[in-house]
Structure formats: C-alpha cells, structure tokens
Amino acid sequence: MIESLYEKIRQRKITPQSGSYTNYLFDEGLDKILKKVGEEATEVVIAAKNDDEEELISEMADLTYHCLVLLAEKDISLEKLQAELEKREGKISRTDGRRDINLL
Template identity: 35%
Template structure:
C-alpha cells in the first residue's frame, strides 16, 4: 500500500515538472511572437535574450558555470535548484530561438533511456 502511494506521488511530481516546463515554453513562445509587435521602451529580459544570440549564449555559459560551482563549493540543495532553474530558463530560450520544442528534447531522452551506452556510441560512429 505504501508503495502505491509513493508511486502516485512520483507520477504527480512528474506531471507537475512536465507541466512547468511546458508552461515556461509557452511563455517564451509568447514573448517570441510578441517580438514582431511594436516595442514601447526597453524589451523584457526574455525578449532581449531572444533578440541577442551573443547575450543568450553568454548567459547560458554563466549560469552553467554557477551551477557547477554549487557542486564544487558544496552548496545546499536550494542553491543547486536555483542555479539549475536559471540554466533551464536560458537554454529553453535558445530552444525557442531554434524552434525546438521541449517535447523534441523529451523524445531524445526517452530514446536514450531505451538504449545502452554501447548502442548509443555505435549509432554515433555509424553516423559519423
């Protein structure tokens, strides 16, 4: 009985995680669509990142470095989560810029889970 409850909580947590990613993707897509509209004043941060690839790549590098530092400096879970949220946010903007959906990324992950590391390497060698 306790196992069933644990499994239900895991499913609910997974649904929340996925819906959060889809909500973020939707918000970013909306900002991207708004780029064509007239701008009054300074654009929102997301729009600035969508318009400036150099700035976006700089932020992704910066946030990834900060995430790695949380490990090196043995920071707490909340700091790890905060930095990972920054990495996800910025990389999802890059995906939106390239018209890659989070579902495309999830599909790649699902395929990787169904393959062993040896099969993946074999597939890369045969493609190259």
C-alpha cells in the first residue's frame, strides 16, 4: 500500500493533475510540505496523548502521506529509506543517560 501511494505521489509530481492536493503541495514548495509534516507530527502526538485510537490512526495516515510527499519532493526513493532501516536492524542504541535498547 505505501509503495503504491508513493508511486501515485511521484506520478503527480511528474504529471500534475489540476485540483490535486498533492500538486498543491508540490506547487507551494518545500516550506509548505515541511509545515504540513510538522503539523501532522504534532497532531499524532496529541492523538496519542488523548488515547484516541481512531484519531491516532487517522493522524498517522496523514503524517505518512505527507512524509511520502516530502520524500518525493526531495527525490528520495523508498528503496533508500528501506536500505537505511535495514542497516539499523538489530543494532543497539547506546546513548548516555538512556538504557540500551534494540532498535527493532
């Protein structure tokens, strides 16, 4: 699902469609996309703090979409993101003042 959504977003960047919200974001540029990512991240935090599962799922979907738009804007493929996550698999995070945890 995420792969197909990302591909649709990339296609909107290549072939704009009138009235598309995705194209609106691309037309407004990086600052608008970053603002939306920030807003959605904040809404995720609020939904989680309010212990509202439906709202959290909805806001996570919004955040995911806007992050995918950001990746497309910066011409970063999902494969590069996946490779980064794979590099981290099984690694231990060691940070002063924090207990060691397995990232995945």
